[in-house]
Amino acid sequence: MTPGAPGRRASTYSKLKSVVQKPVYLDYQATTPLDERVLDAMLPYLRGKFGNAASRTHQFGWEAEKAVDFARKRVATLAGAGPREIVFTSGATESNNLAIKGARGHVVTVATEHRAVLDPAGPSATIVPVDRDGLVSVEELRRAIRPDTVLVSVMYANNEAGTIQPVAAIGAMCRERGVLFHCDAAQAFGKIPVDVQRDSIDLMSISAHKLYGPKGVGALYVRRGVKLAAQMEGGGHEGGLRSGTLNVPGIVGFGAACTIARDEMAEEAERVGALRDRLQLRLTTELDQVRVNGALAARLPGNLNVMFGWVAADSLLMALPDLALSTGSACSSAESKPSHVLTAMGRSLEEARSSVRFGLGRFTTAEEVEYAAARVIEAVGRLRALSTLMP
Numbered sequence: 001m002t003p004g005a006p007g008r009r010a011s012t013y014s015k016l017k018s019v020v021q022k023p024v025y026l027d028y029q030a031t032t033p034l035d036e037r038v039l040d041a042m043l044p045y046l047r048g049k050f051g052n053a054a055s056r057t058h059q060f061g062w063e064a065e066k067a068v069d070f071a072r073k074r075v076a077t078l079a080g081a082g083p084r085e086i087v088f089t090s091g092a093t094e095s096n097n098l099a100i101k102g103a104r105g106h107v108v109t110v111a112t113e114h115r116a117v118l119d120p121a122g123p124s125a126t127i128v129p130v131d132r133d134g135l136v137s138v139e140e141l142r143r144a145i146r147p148d149t150v151l152v153s154v155m156y157a158n159n160e161a162g163t164i165q166p167v168a169a170i171g172a173m174c175r176e177r178g179v180l181f182h183c184d185a186a187q188a189f190g191k192i193p194v195d196v197q198r199d200s201i202d203l204m205s206i207s208a209h210k211l212y213g214p215k216g217v218g219a220l221y222v223r224r225g226v227k228l229a230a231q232m233e234g235g236g237h238e239g240g241l242r243s244g245t246l247n248v249p250g251i252v253g254f255g256a257a258c259t260i261a262r263d264e265m266a267e268e269a270e271r272v273g274a275l276r277d278r279l280q281l282r283l284t285t286e287l288d289q290v291r292v293n294g295a296l297a298a299r300l301p302g303n304l305n306v307m308f309g310w311v312a313a314d315s316l317l318m319a320l321p322d323l324a325l326s327t328g329s330a331c332s333s334a335e336s337k338p339s340h341v342l343t344a345m346g347r348s349l350e351e352a353r354s355s356v357r358f359g360l361g362r363f364t365t366a367e368e369v370e371y372a373a374a375r376v377i378e379a380v381g382r383l384r385a386l387s388t389l390m391p
Contacts, residue, residue: 016371022322024368028302028361029159029187030326034253035212035362041256042214045249053246054237064248071255078258079204079221080195087220087238088251092186094231095205095220096120096153098241099182102228103203105150108179110136111344112161117153117184132346133295134163138173151180151203156188160328160341160357161294162303164188171200180226186210186218190261191300192269202226208250212362213257217250272360273301275369279358280304282373287380293342293355302360307347311383313356319379323372326357 025033045067053068055061069083076083089095093116100107100120107125109117112134118125126144130136141152152174157164167183174181182203185194189204190211196204203226207218220241222228228241235243284290289309308316313327328339338352347355360369 013371013374016367016374020365020367020371023324024322024372025324026358026360026364026368026372027324027326028359028364029162029210029300029357030359031209031215032212032361033363034214035257035260037260038213038253038256042249042253045252049248051248053248054235064246067248067252068246071251074255074258075206075219076221078190078194078262079206080197081221082224084239085196085221085224087222087241088246088254089218089220089242090216090247091209091218092116092184092205092207094242095207095218096182096184098220098228098231099203099205099222100151100153101231102241103151103180103182104229106146106148107151107153108141108144108149109153110141110155110165112136112158112163112341113153113155114159114184114186117155121153130163130344133298134158134161134293134341134345135295135298136165136170138166138169141170142173142177145177145179149179151182153182153184155184155186156194157185157192157300157303158294158341159187160339161305161345162187162299163294164192164298164300167201168199174202175200187300190258190265191302193265196221196223203228208254208257211257211261214250214253217247217254219254268362269301272362272364275364275366276302276304276358276360278366279360279369279373280306282370283376286373286377293345293347302364304358304360305342305355306358307351307355308380309354310387311354311380313354315383316356316376316379319383320375323375326359327353327355328357 049063051060051064053064072083072086076086096116097120107121109121109125111127111129128140128144154165154170156167171181180202183201184205186207188194189206202223204221209215230241232243237243291307293305317325338349342352342355
């Protein structure tokens, strides 16, 4: 470091403290803020256009049905699917359950999957391990398929480590073996290009709130010809696969979010990826005993999962009330157990408990990244100085 650099850095940090709005949100894998353009699209359907899309006898219902049909086309376009292949649900968890339970048979899945896949897959599922980067072997998946296997379920990109799986190769293998390929694409959809035809995906779960849309709405892509057993009955909505009154404002917002993602994805991924790389560079060069969890190349542009040696992640988060970070999945953040994703990747319990996930996204700024880096570096140094475990 050149003479005078610490002073310049302190001066820059002081300026950032005054201009950065706090708390800084860096948990985009948990959920994303609602884009104002999405809200604008939704507002008419929260006010005057309040019809039920299933009401076929008057204008209010016709307007709602037309809005849902338009949104269905927008979601399908981003997925590379046909509109009739999109089944609206309450989110990716419901979509996962519909796909896995609806397939009715033996499931092969992966150790780093979200609980919304592992739990409905049940105790009879075959769980395939991953390597230290979180990548699954296509050949191991192939060997796990049994004569009674009906479905292989592999998430597109991991919600904790950001690792992107070889989805196209997995899809091709499943087609060859004659089993359905289900993909939980909640984290990838709208962030990186996803195409169900190119990737040979038969069933795909997605969620609006992961791509700057509203919470409580999602979809399951169901390839034409695939038969599933409905998990919710009572009206025959959504082609008989998902009964229940449709969330028209949410679906409208979902469609708008998909169109924005389609138009801005490439530029956004480049910008967010550069910010993520800047954060990674500062943390790994200005602190020792720091390691990135997950594949460095095949990972989501906004994800950075970092292990800080000799620092408990819970203590670090408590020391950073001005930063919104997490230790793993938002759905299991209340649990005291270490991340099952990181332990499946070969991390020790201590390493898993020392890991923090940084999630960057559409509204993250360069100033926020610099501020967050400075705060984390400061907090890690302070906690290590207080630790009795440091060698």
